Amino acid sequence: MTIDVRTMCLGILRSGDATGYEIQKQFKEGPFGHFMEASYGSIYPALTRLTDDGLVTCREEIQDGKPDKKVYSISAQGQAALADALTQDPAIDKFRSEFLFFMSMADLLSNEHLTALIDNRLGEAKDMLRTLAESDEDKSLGMKFVHEYGRAMHQASQDFLEQHRDMIEGRSEPPHSEAAE
Amino acid sequence: MTIDVRTMCLGILRSGDATGYEIQKQFKEGPFGHFMEASYGSIYPALTRLTDDGLVTCREEIQDGKPDKKVYSISAQGQAALADALTQDPAIDKFRSEFLFFMSMADLLSNEHLTALIDNRLGEAKDMLRTLAESDEDKSLGMKFVHEYGRAMHQASQDFLEQHRDMIEGRSEPPHSEAAE
DNA sequence: GCTTCCATGTAATAGGTTACATGATTTG
DNA sequence: CAAATCATGTAACCTATTACATGGAAGC
Numbered sequence: 001m002t003i004d005v006r007t008m009c010l011g012i013l014r015s016g017d018a019t020g021y022e023i024q025k026q027f028k029e030g031p032f033g034h035f036m037e038a039s040y041g042s043i044y045p046a047l048t049r050l051t052d053d054g055l056v057t058c059r060e061e062i063q064d065g066k067p068d069k070k071v072y073s074i075s076a077q078g079q080a081a082l083a084d085a086l087t088q089d090p091a092i093d094k095f096r097s098e099f100l101f102f103m104s105m106a107d108l109l110s111n112e113h114l115t116a117l118i119d120n121r122l123g124e125a126k127d128m129l130r131t132l133a134e135s136d137e138d139k140s141l142g143m144k145f146v147h148e149y150g151r152a153m154h155q156a157s158q159d160f161l162e163q164h165r166d167m168i169e170g171r172s173e174p175p176h177s178e179a180a181e
Numbered sequence: 182m183t184i185d186v187r188t189m190c191l192g193i194l195r196s197g198d199a200t201g202y203e204i205q206k207q208f209k210e211g212p213f214g215h216f217m218e219a220s221y222g223s224i225y226p227a228l229t230r231l232t233d234d235g236l237v238t239c240r241e242e243i244q245d246g247k248p249d250k251k252v253y254s255i256s257a258q259g260q261a262a263l264a265d266a267l268t269q270d271p272a273i274d275k276f277r278s279e280f281l282f283f284m285s286m287a288d289l290l291s292n293e294h295l296t297a298l299i300d301n302r303l304g305e306a307k308d309m310l311r312t313l314a315e316s317d318e319d320k321s322l323g324m325k326f327v328h329e330y331g332r333a334m335h336q337a338s339q340d341f342l343e344q345h346r347d348m349i350e351g352r353s354e355p356p357h358s359e360a361a362e
Numbered sequence: 363g364c365t366t367c368c369a370t371g372t373a374a375t376a377g378g379t380t381a382c383a384t385g386a387t388t389t390g
Numbered sequence: 391c392a393a394a395t396c397a398t399g400t401a402a403c404c405t406a407t408t409a410c411a412t413g414g415a416a417g418c
Binding site: 201202221222225226244248249250251271348 | 364368369370371372375
């Protein structure tokens, strides 16, 4: 059994009550953002099921303009279910990079294209680094650890790209369609 | 449109003819292994469709004991389709780590468990590093680049874990069920 | 003798994403 | 005035994984 969205939601709720909307933000920008993800389409059904199973409780906060807010809290049973999930072995880390796929075919791309790709990737790394730097509130040790890990990885990525981009840029001419063959 | 298994197969076939079986190995151990993955269940149907669409050609090699080998080659149309796919913007890199999810909940786990988790993760990083070191044949520039990138990242991961594991290990007692609260 | 490697393929299933539907309020 | 933010939820779709089915040969 692999960690699914339900379990991830339990994990997020452990650091405080939240709405589905807020949980999604945690996946996108929060401390979990750099190694997990989930969309509304999976989060809302997950919260419904967690409620049905008694793993979370839900209180509704009526709001004026917006739709009523549903604030979820993890229950004792939820804590237990989470602890139980942590009994299994974690799946191997997965990294998927279309950027690297593109780079592996560098000889099919023009220098301008390669430069743009690297600049974009570098921009992403810097965005992540900034996001991580911003969310610097008080956290549990575990949170600090994963936070620092993320920082280290994105820094390493940035460093690598800056130091090795010339390896692939500034080479021969872009491949012409009608060039010699 | 995001890079799917079909496109990835085209990319792999660019560096040489291969069977479905060999392609899967490239995803698992080869130079693409650290940033892409695919299983037989997706590779074989992909190759069938690529053949139907004329993007690859297939020649059968009869073997004695084993089932006949189907060796695939990328065609001119396949080259074009690949080049076209590289026109799109690559999707943002995705990293998914159940290991980090576990670590973020470190306060729910015993020191022994945390130690085991880190040791396992470290083992994986070392395995990857070894695999990358082995596949050191002659490659294109692009291949070398992604190879070095992978090396750098796994090295950074290893370094981080070795240098920061004490941050999370050797702490207070594992959470007893009946301990004071 | 058991496991792994070679080798191809199919079917059931799961899991999630994308797009849709709705709508007020705030920010640029 | 347009876009983003807040806020929830459903349904169609897609894609890929898992398990299954088959089986000889080679290595441990």
